[in-house]
Amino acid sequence: MSRKKSSGRKNPPSKTKEEILRFALVHPYGFDETDLRVYLRKKYDITDPRGIKRHLRELEKNSI
DSSP states (O other), rough: OOOOOOEEEOOTOOOOOHHOOOOHHHOOOOOOOHHHHHHHHHHHOOOOOHHHHHHHHHHHTTTT
């Protein structure tokens, strides 16, 4: 039976969205989602692309 990888530590509420917004401010002409994933992986060990996509959708939904 295969085991699922356990979740890593959780960031405080809204921390990931704040970092996404900081990244966007540093890249005012746009960025690739891949570049954002690399940044979040290096800085905060966030590796789940589904979670990052979810955060981006929520920010877009709120017109941010």
